Amino acid sequence: MKPRSFSVFVTFLALMSSAQAQPSYAAPPPSGVVVADAAARRAAYEQRIDEVLNWRAGLYDPANPPTLNQANIPIYLQRGERIAECNARVIEMMSDPGSGPFWMFPCVAIAFTGRDVLSPEARQSIRDAWRTRQIRGDTENHFVMYFASLYLMSELYPNEPGDTWYNGRSSEENLTESRAFLLDWMNLTTTVGQGEFNATHYIGEYAIPMLYLATWAKDPEMRQRGRMMLDWLFAELATVTLDGVLRGPNSRTDEGSVIERWNALASFFSWLLFDNTPPTKSYGGWGTYFALEAKNYRVPEVIYRIAVDRDGDYVQRDRARVRRRWRYSEELSPPVYKTNYLRRDYAVGSTRGGQLDPIQAHAWDVTWAEADPRGKHNTMFSLHPLSSGRVMQMYFTAYPEPWIKAVTFEGKPSYDSPDKVVGSSPYEQVFQDLDTIIALYAIPEGTRFPHINGFFSKDLQDVTEDESGWIFARGGDTYLAYRPLAPYYWIPYLHYDGGWAKVQQDLGGRLLTSPHLHNGTIVQAAAADEFESFAAFQSAMRALPLTFTLDPVPSVQMTTLRGKQVDFTFDQLPVVDGKPVDYSQWKLFEGPHLNAEVGGRKLTITHGKLRRVLDFNTLTISDSVTTR
Secondary structure, eight states, X not given: OOHHHHHHHHHHHHHHHTOOOOTTTSSOOOOOOOOOOHHHHHHHHHHHHHHHHHHHHTTOBTTBGGGSOTTTHHHHHHHTOSHHHHHHHHHHHHXXXXXXXXXXXXXXXXXXXXXXXSOHHHHHHHHHHTTSOOOOOSSHHHHHHHHHHHHHHXXXXXXXXXXXXXXXXXXXXXXXXXXXXXXXXXXXXXHTOOSSTTOTTTHHHHHHHHHHHHHHOSSHHHHHHHHHHHHHHHHHHHHTEEXXXXXSOBSSOOHHHHHSTXXXXXXXXXXXXXXXXXXXXXXXXXXXXXXXXXXXXXOOHHHHHHHHOOOSOEEEEEEEEOXXXXXXXXXXXXXXXXXXXXXXXXXXXXXXXXXXXXXXXXXXXXXXXOSSOTTOOOEEEEEOOOOOHHHHHHHOOSOSTTTTGGGGGTTOTTTTOTTOOOOOEEEEEEEEETTEEEEXXXXXXXXXXXXXXXEEOTTOEEEEEOTTSOEEEEETTXXXXXXXXXXXXXXXXXXXXXXXXXXXXXXXXXXXXXXXXXXXXXXXXXXXXXXXXXXXXXXXXXXXXXEEEOSSSOEEEEEOTTSOEEEEETTSOXXXXXXXXXXXXXXXXXXXXXXXXXXXXXXXXXXXXXXXXXXXXXXXXXXXXXOO
């Protein structure tokens, strides 16, 4: 984030944190029971939308004009209320406009909700603000917000010359460039996957622009594309959540939501669309902007059912792509292979490891269900806490001198901390088979932070360091077995509470820290009701054949709790029951609910007899009910 857009963002968050009580935040968690009646479900959805908008509008204090801002002005304009106050405040804000996508899309919301109710002077102030410099940003979500905003504003102000726009291009030139980018991004997403996949917070930065396109674009093709991309995004969200809570793996996450899995903007969308988890504080901040036009989108029945109506275990194998690399790589965006195994009591998810995002990736975890996830650190994982200027240069085009320290002042305070729990590493490789995870580490000499950290939650119970080498624990109704492959010691887990925090807090929990270059972690999960007792689970784990070596590279041979024979060696393909895993055959989506071919631009969404097909080749949506 650049300075001016950053200040707008911080001001917005400060106003959010001073919020009056929001009804659903402190209420008992939703039941998660399927609402079969579509009309009743729609009415409850609109009630949740109104709850968000009423809460946000209620933050305006007439005695404190700055509390009338980009987040609640569109609500008042949409309702036809406080128009004179909105006029004055818009003119004031536009006299000192921000820059970048985090300023642009809220401005778009004001421009479109106010196009028929704001005064000519206020509308002209918005138009004049778009003469000033706008910064595009440098990440996928920045690009989508930027070009969606520019597209809509170019449609709103057609046939205007380049000297009326910040970039010197005419309305038609801006429209052409923006459309080309948006179509290219949609094509990439529907053929080889997103770069910012399963993002805990950044899902909003995609969903909001797509909703605005679906609502306000003049071109019916772009409106259709917006609707289809919303279905695409929310279908994937539905498949990778546990009772509405998004787990790993994640292309981007942060210190809060990587340990408290519920505490992310993704939970706002689960609450709003599926009503199967509580909303986060202040509705995730950006949730207000989605709620503004959310009544123009209805989540399809089949996606709702995937999220809420589950009657068995399933495996979903998908592909995505690594964020674009600019240096030190033979590929611009290498493929990412994701595995998710969902059960009633827990879920296991992973990528193959390696360098994903330079700062905020999360390669794998086991997350167990909690009846009320608020405040619960219901997850287990390990990582190599890499800090690297070379990696920064791989993904960013800025001058290298400020790295590494500069990134810790831009919303990622833990990046250069040896005890961090967020990040990916080229020296980690991961394999998952159902509810077994093997993570291997081969860290070169001289690497900054030459150790691995394993996260042990404050909410674990019955943690037992067994003489066999396994560490047993219970999370909710899930039994967990964690096997470090090298000696370790314990340190307290210390937490940065927010992106700009400078001081760490002790929230409970521990890190298993193992200071060995060649290393590894094995985690096995199981439902408690599979065994007569916790002791019986431990006995079953001790009895499993397991051998491993750490030199010359880490290598594990084991029989999993599910009877699979796994042989996994660093820098080699994993072998299961004597057969190497062939990642080249993986589809874009493959599972009982989502299926798509790489390069196909078509997603089939299935639940029971319900089927919806999103076909970006023909820009069509087709629904059917099978007779089986």
